[in-house]
Amino acid sequence: MSDNVSAERLRLLIERIERLEEEKKGISGDIRDVYAEAKSTGFDVKTMRTIVRLRKLETHHREEAEMLLETYKQALGI
Incomplete structure (x- = not known):
């Protein structure tokens, strides 16, 4: 009985992942459309x-990244 329950649970999880992967494809397409x-x-x-990538960062991480970028740019004379 336990094996049947485990197999059923596994099947349900796999199907859920498959559905989410399909949704992700749709959302990725929508994002491409917005960029286009x-x-x-x-x-x-x-x-x-x-x-978009910067806005995902926490403020202190974003500030650190920007400071490092500026430091590297200055070092390279850019």
Whole structure:
């Protein structure tokens, strides 16, 4: 009985992961569409992606990353 319950639980988890993977594909497509729309209206998509990545960071991590970037740029004369 225990093996049947474990197998059933495993099957349900796998099916759930498969559904979520399909949803993720759809959402990824939606995100690509938004970036394409932004590009078609003249926005720089690479910069937008950088902003999105930075906004995910906590403030102190973002400030540290920006400070390091500025330090490296100065060291390289950029």
